[in-house]
Amino acid sequence: MKKTVKGRWRLAVALGVVAALGVSGCGLNEDNASSNTSTDGSVLRIGTTTDVSNFNPLQSLSKTDSWILNAMYPHLLRIDENAKKAPELAKEYRYEDDGKTAVFVLRDDFKWTDGKPVVADDVKFSAEMIMKYKLGNVAAKLTWVESIEAPDATTVKFKLSQPYAPFAEGVGFWMSIVPKHVFEPAGDLSKFPNDTNWVGAGPFVLDSMTKGQRYVMKRNESYPLAPGGKAAVSKVEYRVYPDVNTMMLALRNGDIDLMGTPVPVSAAKTFEGDSKIKMAKVGALGFAHLTYNMKNKHLADQEVRQALSMSVDTKSIISAVLQGDAQEMAGPISPIFSDYDNTEVKPYAFDPAGAKAKLTAAGYKDANNDGFFDELAFGVACDQSNANMTRVVQLFRESAAKAGIKLENECVERNTFLARTKSGEYDIDASQWGVFDNPMDQLRSTYLSSNPGGINYNLLKSTEIDKLINEAAGTTDPEAFKTKIKNLDKVVHDQAYLTPLYVENFRFAYNGSKFTGFAPSPSDLLGMVTAYSLAQVTPVK
Amino acid sequence: MARFVLSRALKAVLTVWIAITSTFFLLRLLPGDPTSLMVEGDMTPEMQAALLKTYGLDRPLWEQYVSYLRELLQGNLGISFRQIQPVADIIVDRLPWTLLLAGSAFVITIAVGIPIGVSAAVHRGRWLDRTLQALGIGGHALFVPSVAMLLLVFLGARLGWFPIGGAIDPDTRGAAAYLSLAHHLVLPVLSLVLVQLGPYALTLRTNMIEVLGEDYIRAAQARGLSARRRVWKHGLRNAILPALTLMGLQLGTLVGGAVLTETVFAYPGVGRLIFEAVGQQDYPVLQGAFIMLAVTVVAANALTDMLYAVLNPRIRL
Numbered sequence: 001m002k003k004t005v006k007g008r009w010r011l012a013v014a015l016g017v018v019a020a021l022g023v024s025g026c027g028l029n030e031d032n033a034s035s036n037t038s039t040d041g042s043v044l045r046i047g048t049t050t051d052v053s054n055f056n057p058l059q060s061l062s063k064t065d066s067w068i069l070n071a072m073y074p075h076l077l078r079i080d081e082n083a084k085k086a087p088e089l090a091k092e093y094r095y096e097d098d099g100k101t102a103v104f105v106l107r108d109d110f111k112w113t114d115g116k117p118v119v120a121d122d123v124k125f126s127a128e129m130i131m132k133y134k135l136g137n138v139a140a141k142l143t144w145v146e147s148i149e150a151p152d153a154t155t156v157k158f159k160l161s162q163p164y165a166p167f168a169e170g171v172g173f174w175m176s177i178v179p180k181h182v183f184e185p186a187g188d189l190s191k192f193p194n195d196t197n198w199v200g201a202g203p204f205v206l207d208s209m210t211k212g213q214r215y216v217m218k219r220n221e222s223y224p225l226a227p228g229g230k231a232a233v234s235k236v237e238y239r240v241y242p243d244v245n246t247m248m249l250a251l252r253n254g255d256i257d258l259m260g261t262p263v264p265v266s267a268a269k270t271f272e273g274d275s276k277i278k279m280a281k282v283g284a285l286g287f288a289h290l291t292y293n294m295k296n297k298h299l300a301d302q303e304v305r306q307a308l309s310m311s312v313d314t315k316s317i318i319s320a321v322l323q324g325d326a327q328e329m330a331g332p333i334s335p336i337f338s339d340y341d342n343t344e345v346k347p348y349a350f351d352p353a354g355a356k357a358k359l360t361a362a363g364y365k366d367a368n369n370d371g372f373f374d375e376l377a378f379g380v381a382c383d384q385s386n387a388n389m390t391r392v393v394q395l396f397r398e399s400a401a402k403a404g405i406k407l408e409n410e411c412v413e414r415n416t417f418l419a420r421t422k423s424g425e426y427d428i429d430a431s432q433w434g435v436f437d438n439p440m441d442q443l444r445s446t447y448l449s450s451n452p453g454g455i456n457y458n459l460l461k462s463t464e465i466d467k468l469i470n471e472a473a474g475t476t477d478p479e480a481f482k483t484k485i486k487n488l489d490k491v492v493h494d495q496a497y498l499t500p501l502y503v504e505n506f507r508f509a510y511n512g513s514k515f516t517g518f519a520p521s522p523s524d525l526l527g528m529v530t531a532y533s534l535a536q537v538t539p540v541k
Numbered sequence: 542m543a544r545f546v547l548s549r550a551l552k553a554v555l556t557v558w559i560a561i562t563s564t565f566f567l568l569r570l571l572p573g574d575p576t577s578l579m580v581e582g583d584m585t586p587e588m589q590a591a592l593l594k595t596y597g598l599d600r601p602l603w604e605q606y607v608s609y610l611r612e613l614l615q616g617n618l619g620i621s622f623r624q625i626q627p628v629a630d631i632i633v634d635r636l637p638w639t640l641l642l643a644g645s646a647f648v649i650t651i652a653v654g655i656p657i658g659v660s661a662a663v664h665r666g667r668w669l670d671r672t673l674q675a676l677g678i679g680g681h682a683l684f685v686p687s688v689a690m691l692l693l694v695f696l697g698a699r700l701g702w703f704p705i706g707g708a709i710d711p712d713t714r715g716a717a718a719y720l721s722l723a724h725h726l727v728l729p730v731l732s733l734v735l736v737q738l739g740p741y742a743l744t745l746r747t748n749m750i751e752v753l754g755e756d757y758i759r760a761a762q763a764r765g766l767s768a769r770r771r772v773w774k775h776g777l778r779n780a781i782l783p784a785l786t787l788m789g790l791q792l793g794t795l796v797g798g799a800v801l802t803e804t805v806f807a808y809p810g811v812g813r814l815i816f817e818a819v820g821q822q823d824y825p826v827l828q829g830a831f832i833m834l835a836v837t838v839v840a841a842n843a844l845t846d847m848l849y850a851v852l853n854p855r856i857r858l
Binding site for chain 2: 050051056059134190191192193195210212214240241243245246252253255413415416418419
């Protein structure tokens with residue numbers, strides 16, 4: 001009897017182990033029958049940080065999703081290495097009817113992977129579905145569209161309710177084009193997961209996936225933007241590493257060939273001395289900034305905002321926080337947009353003593369002689385998971401104290417921070433804009449009193465600024481438009497609505513002994529993994 | 542026995558209900574909402590409101606709760622906000638990996654912990670005992686992700702003995718797939734075992750020392766029973782009872798540890814799913830995952846209680 005009990009235990013344990021292995025092992029690699037990739041030298045393996053959460057490119061709002069989806073679904077325009085719009089599916093665009101009609105002329109050599117050509121009807125359908133179901137962040141960019149026409153296979157006309165200068169740039173860059181003949185039968189596209197049988201027209205299209213582990217994309221045999229009419233790399237495999245340190249180890253170990261996500265500044269030295277790892281450096285399409293809440297009666301005072309700007313030692317911040325690897329800014333327009341270069345606008349020089357004198361002259365007093373002006377105490381809110389911003393706030397706090405301004409560090413957990421910024425519960429917001437593809441959209445989103453993008457963190461309501469923005473937005477002459485944008489840059493700088501801190505550089509690490517030819521674009525959204533870049537990559541012989 | 546099982550089952554249901562309710566309300570107490578974490582800019586208040594309506598988050602909290610419970614009773618865990626897929630499908634995809642990881646760590650901790658704990662007690666004050674005490678105290682101070690990263694750097698990157706992350710080489714088939722599975726499992730399991738083993742073996746050692754001093758052990762010695770029989774049959778059977786309770790409790794820690802371990806090792810389990818869903822405030826996925834974990838821990842504890850009764854004849858069910 002005892003032996004039987006013992007036997008049962010052993011049997012139970014053995015069955016448990018077999019069941020556990022079986023549950024995990026069985027069916028695990030079933031859906032990868034056609035995807036044996038690891039031994040092929042022309043397979044580019046890229047590290048990503050999360051699984052694809054949504055395969056519908058009209059809906060997805062995730063950066064890592066876009067890396068995979070943008071390689072499948074073309075856009076009308078792309079952003080090149082100089083942050084300028086370049087042709088992708090559209091070979092050109094123009095405005096007609098005094099700026100009230102935006103016309104895109106498409107290439108005629110893009111093909112979906114099922115052999116059908118990419119035509120104007122696909123573009124019209126994509127835009128109309130976004131408008132109908134209010135999908136993703138592109139819906140807001142189509143606000144002005146009254147109707148869309150596709151008079152022939154390569155022409156798309158967007159009729160606008162009013163001229164909007166960067167309409168074509170914004171929609172052209174952000175909107176994914178989907179195959180009408182595949183998406184239309186799906187019905188309600190807000191509920192369409194698009195998670196199987198993919199048809200794309202980018203350089204690669206998803207072939208198989210093992211959720212939680214990898215996404216395998218096969219080459220589109222017809223991609224006109226690749227040298228030779230198709231990508232040189234036969235497959236692209238995305239592997240998921242949620243922890244960036246693990247991803248770095250995987251690159252060094254040869255498990256992946258490129259990190260899709262940038263290497264943190266503090267870790268860049270890890271790759272020094274590794275001859276096969278190369279680094280590509282790109283700028284950002286956003287920037288770090290301190291934004292002042294105009295609802296605070298003291299921050300509504302231009303003298304105080306200017307004094308605060310004079311109390312920020314941006315040079316030291318760039319040197320200490322980013323080890324010197326960033327660009328300084330003056331006004332709200334990033335220097336990466338070279339067309340709007342405003343050389344006469346200079347950053348506020350770091351001068352705490354001057355700031356103190358300015359505030360004294362403006363009537364602020366230190367009655368109790370504690371070294372701080374009596375009324376000038378502010379909280380600086382930031383996302384504490386952003387190590388760079390947390391350090392910036394600390395340095396700002398120390399330098400502002402020299403100017404007699406007392407600052408409290410109010411860096412909090414990310415969700416709390418985002419909730420506070422949305423509801424305006426802060427004095428000074430220290431954060432980083434992600435991606436602005438053009439200055440006009442940026443100025444509208446951040447300063448228009450109607451707060452169309454929900455990110456007017458100044459909570460500014462200025463009829464003067466509204467007027468300047470609306471005038472610029474309706475200007476279709478390129479030179480006049482640039483002049484108006486530069487003027488806005490100057491006005492915002494003079495008003496010191498914000499103190500721009502820096503434009504960060506991103507470093508992307510890849511195995512240079514195996515692959516070359518990447519065409520990186522600015523920002524961590526685009527980086528090395530745009531459709532165009534992946535189409536240019538060649539294996540090293 | 543039937544009465545015990547019934548009362549235990551009722552308690553388990555109550556515990557799971559409390560877990561469901563607290564998860565539901567705690568998630569909604571978090572600042573912000575799922576729309577606040579989406580791409581910044583270009584989201585008009587109207588679009589935000591439309592999204593909240595789609596997610597059903599515009600309704601009063603109690604209404605959301607009642608509707609959630611009703612769906613849950615019908616076996617429906619909801620649809621993920623981000624993945625537009627049934628939560629149950631998403632979790633079922635990931636669950637086997639967590640079971641394999643946590644289960645292996647659990648079994649190894651017991652299989653290695655028992656002999657170490659017993660040997661340390663028997664050879665009290667000798668090197669094994671001293672080492673165990675140091676490791677036991679150290680184990681409490683170890684942080685799973687730090688151990689995991691150290692293992693990855695030295696055993697994975699430097700020595701190249703183990704792969705860097707992942708759960709299996711997706712290109713392998715048949716026996717090679719099982720070998721690859723085991724190969725990928727070593728470091729994540731080791732990091733969990735290293736953290737769990739010390740405290741577990743140390744508890745067993747303390748119990749064992751106490752038991753070995755009992756009269757019945759001396760009586761067994763007087764009756765001429767061999768040392769091996771005294772220790773392993775009479776001693777261990779009594780010493781293991783408190784350790785059994787600890788094992789049940791440790792299962793909860795193990796599951797918590799799996800969240801971090803899976804993230805560092807890029808292991809595709811429920812832990813990593815939770816990590817990703819927290820970043821996206823994907824309430825349905827988080828609720829589903831926490832319910833599943835709560836059920837696992839409650840079931841394991843219920844099982845421990847029953848095992849306790851089987852092993853200890855003084856407890857009559």
